[in-house]
Amino acid sequence: MKQLLRVQNFGVSSDGIGAGESQSFESPFGLDHGEMFAWAGATASWPNRTDPGGSRGLDDYFTRDFAHNIGAEIMGRNKFGPQRGPWQDLEWRGWWGDEPPFHTPVFVMTHHPRPSFTLSDTTFHFVDGDPGAILEQARAAAGGKDVRLGGGVTVIKEFLEADLVDTMHVAVSPVKFGSGLRLWESPDELLDRFHLEVVPSPSGVTHHLFWRK
Amino acid sequence: MKQLLRVQNFGVSSDGIGAGESQSFESPFGLDHGEMFAWAGATASWPNRTDPGGSRGLDDYFTRDFAHNIGAEIMGRNKFGPQRGPWQDLEWRGWWGDEPPFHTPVFVMTHHPRPSFTLSDTTFHFVDGDPGAILEQARAAAGGKDVRLGGGVTVIKEFLEADLVDTMHVAVSPVKFGSGLRLWESPDELLDRFHLEVVPSPSGVTHHLFWRK
Numbered sequence: 001m002k003q004l005l006r007v008q009n010f011g012v013s014s015d016g017i018g019a020g021e022s023q024s025f026e027s028p029f030g031l032d033h034g035e036m037f038a039w040a041g042a043t044a045s046w047p048n049r050t051d052p053g054g055s056r057g058l059d060d061y062f063t064r065d066f067a068h069n070i071g072a073e074i075m076g077r078n079k080f081g082p083q084r085g086p087w088q089d090l091e092w093r094g095w096w097g098d099e100p101p102f103h104t105p106v107f108v109m110t111h112h113p114r115p116s117f118t119l120s121d122t123t124f125h126f127v128d129g130d131p132g133a134i135l136e137q138a139r140a141a142a143g144g145k146d147v148r149l150g151g152g153v154t155v156i157k158e159f160l161e162a163d164l165v166d167t168m169h170v171a172v173s174p175v176k177f178g179s180g181l182r183l184w185e186s187p188d189e190l191l192d193r194f195h196l197e198v199v200p201s202p203s204g205v206t207h208h209l210f211w212r213k
Numbered sequence: 214m215k216q217l218l219r220v221q222n223f224g225v226s227s228d229g230i231g232a233g234e235s236q237s238f239e240s241p242f243g244l245d246h247g248e249m250f251a252w253a254g255a256t257a258s259w260p261n262r263t264d265p266g267g268s269r270g271l272d273d274y275f276t277r278d279f280a281h282n283i284g285a286e287i288m289g290r291n292k293f294g295p296q297r298g299p300w301q302d303l304e305w306r307g308w309w310g311d312e313p314p315f316h317t318p319v320f321v322m323t324h325h326p327r328p329s330f331t332l333s334d335t336t337f338h339f340v341d342g343d344p345g346a347i348l349e350q351a352r353a354a355a356g357g358k359d360v361r362l363g364g365g366v367t368v369i370k371e372f373l374e375a376d377l378v379d380t381m382h383v384a385v386s387p388v389k390f391g392s393g394l395r396l397w398e399s400p401d402e403l404l405d406r407f408h409l410e411v412v413p414s415p416s417g418v419t420h421h422l423f424w425r426k
Contacts, residue, residue, distance in 0.1 A: 002265075056380050056422070065274060065281075068278075195268070195270065199271050201412075211257075211270065
């Protein structure tokens with residue numbers, strides 16, 4: 001069985017923006033991202049849910065699928081944290097506290113390697129290299145399962161550019177940011193290489209489902 | 214975590230019919246069911262897929278979810294086979310050959326018990342009793358996971374009647390049968406107890422997603 005590279009539950013605004021330009025510790029997305037993730041937070045299967053309940057309609061199929069047959073994640077350094085350049089603070093171990101929601105090896109792309117560490121059942125590795133080489137490492141660590149491409153925008157665009165993405169789920173929110181890190185001007189840019197289904201959800205987001213032609 | 218009872222990927226016609234009146238060995242559904250399942254067969258995750266390929270759009274989320282966190286299935290005797298009354302032919306071991314697509318214990322509801330048997334990683338048990346008692350057995354066998362209610366129509370209606378169903382996914386096909394075993398006159402019959410989302414798929418089926426209020 002081929003090990004796919006899958007983008008899962010990636011959120012962008014209606015103008016294609018996934019994050020702001022000015023990330024900080026206080027603002028992991030560099031913009032007011034609440035509205036972009038409200039659909040996911042409302043579902044029963046949202047990994048960070050602390051209370052019981054939550055919806056089990058269409059959106060829940062997407063949050064439920066987040067970890068399904070995923071054996072490793074690749075993420076950009078800016079998804080991991082707000083520091084830039086050489087590591088100043090090795091105490092920083094991600095935004096997610098002692099129980100990160102990944103439960104697999106995670107490969108953080110950076111030009112500034114640092115030692116791997118483990119929190120609960122998630123191990124973070126810091127790797128330098130081109131997308132193909134990093135995907136190869138992630139596949140080897142994934143135990144035969146698929147690899148999730150966790151974002152952010154810059155990393156997804158790099159892997160799209162290298163034609164390494166097999167499936168991509170992007171939830172487009174009915175909010176407009178105007179400026180920021182833009183995944184696309186229009187999803188149609190990808191139609192030369194991908195099938196696309198556009199599925200409006202009762203929650204207001206529009207799920208965009210791409211898979212390789 | 215509560216062990217849910219879930220109906221997954223159950224197919225009915227636009228007039229609510231899931232099977233014909235006259236099931237036989239040649240006709241497991243007692244009607245021409247091809248059109249009712251074409252949407253599922255076209256997906257990459259369809260358990261019976263023999264060739265690579267298949268779509269990875271909306272419909273694939275449903276076939277992909279078929280086994281997700283499922284630890285046991287309950288099915289009616291008529292889903293298991295075409296015999297009625299006392300077992301004439303214990304050689305009959307279901308429609309599915311040596312590799313049934315369940316991969317868990319399966320509880321077949323029947324007034325005519327017979328010995329359990331195992332095919333590959335699926336074990337079939339034959340159990341008599343009311344829905345509540347059978348669900349209890351299935352939950353105990355499910356290793357903490359959810360239980361799938363596999364159908365057919367009669368069994369789903371019995372469990373709905375007993376108010377034991379937690380979530381239900383019904384794929385409504387754009388085909389009309391006129392007569393047969395009817396799940397509902399209208400899905401609205403369930404709105405007193407369930408939330409409902411109705412999600413049209415590009416394939417032509419309309420996914421109906423119910424979850425308990």
